[in-house]
Amino acid sequence: MTGDKDTVIEVRGLLSQFGERVIHEDLDLDVARGEILGVVGGSGTGKTVLLNTIIGLKEPDGGSVHLLGHDMAEATKADMADIERRTGVLFQQGALFSSLTVLQNVASPLVEHTELPRSLIEEIAAMKIALVGLGPESHHLKPAELSGGMRKRAGLARALALDPELLFLDEPTAGLDPIGAAAFDELIRSLANDLGLTVFMITHDLDSLYAICDKVAVLADKHVVIKATVSELERSDHPWIHEYFHGPRGRAAQRTG
Numbered sequence: 001m002t003g004d005k006d007t008v009i010e011v012r013g014l015l016s017q018f019g020e021r022v023i024h025e026d027l028d029l030d031v032a033r034g035e036i037l038g039v040v041g042g043s044g045t046g047k048t049v050l051l052n053t054i055i056g057l058k059e060p061d062g063g064s065v066h067l068l069g070h071d072m073a074e075a076t077k078a079d080m081a082d083i084e085r086r087t088g089v090l091f092q093q094g095a096l097f098s099s100l101t102v103l104q105n106v107a108s109p110l111v112e113h114t115e116l117p118r119s120l121i122e123e124i125a126a127m128k129i130a131l132v133g134l135g136p137e138s139h140h141l142k143p144a145e146l147s148g149g150m151r152k153r154a155g156l157a158r159a160l161a162l163d164p165e166l167l168f169l170d171e172p173t174a175g176l177d178p179i180g181a182a183a184f185d186e187l188i189r190s191l192a193n194d195l196g197l198t199v200f201m202i203t204h205d206l207d208s209l210y211a212i213c214d215k216v217a218v219l220a221d222k223h224v225v226i227k228a229t230v231s232e233l234e235r236s237d238h239p240w241i242h243e244y245f246h247g248p249r250g251r252a253a254q255r256t257g
């Protein structure tokens with residue numbers, strides 16, 4: 001790390017490509033401890049690829065990523081285990097194991113990363129499920145038996161299973177109706193505050209930016225063109241940002257935000 005322990009994610013000069021196709025070039029990003037960062041950008045600008053690169057699912061083609069003090073290029077198995085214990089990820093579709101119940105899904109990181117007795121693991125999993133607002137009747141349901149909103153909540157409970165300090169969310173409100181999305185935003189905001197989480201959240205949802213993000217990073221032209229507060233972004237004259245905030249959807253979100 002460059003020495004600043006309050007920077008939990010540090011990306012420098014990132015190059016990402018698939019074959020000849022360059023997705024990121026010279027991309028820099030810092031995320032400070034305790035920050036709730038929204039990551040926005042047009043479709044295909046590489047938001048998910050960035051998330052996957054930061055957490056080590058994709059290797060950078062150039063540049064560096066430091067995550068929770070670890071240089072990802074040199075991370076050992078023990079470092080990766082440390083990172084996995086300290087981060088939670090909610091993938092776009094919830095990524096729950098379809099053959100497991102909600103309780104078993106939420107328990108799975110505890111089974112993998114701890115030596116705790118089964119009964120205690122189930123108790124902790126039940127607590128996490130309650131924390132995200134699901135009732136005990138959900139414990140024995142399989143993912144296919146859940147609504148979209150319940151699936152997101154179950155995915156969030158699993159992401160919180162190991163008491164992470166850093167949470168990655170890929171489009172957490174996508175596919176939810178506006179009321180469900182607002183409730184989910186509220187849940188993320190209060191969990192982040194109460195648990196002191198740092199959050200990296202990819203979203204298309206302007207309402208979420210207004211409701212919960214301290215800062216927003218905009219991906220365009222293959223890199224982060226600006227990282228700023230929403231009100232600073234409203235004043236940006238970058239064409240994509242201007243359209244995003246001042247187009248019809250932007251105006252609607254400002255009215256309700």
Ligand SMILES: Nc1ncnc2c1ncn2[C@@H]1O[C@H](COP(=O)(O)OP(=O)(O)OP(=O)(O)O)[C@@H](O)[C@H]1O
Pocket residue numbers: 018023041042043044045046047048049050
């Ligand atoms: N495994 C892969 N192989 C080849 N190309 C890929 C792969 N993964 C992603 N891409 C390409 O990289 C680009 C960025 O994808 P990514 O999913 O990160 O976009 P995004 O910004 O998250 O988009 P959206 O908002 O639509 O979800 C896309 O053009 C995609 O086709």
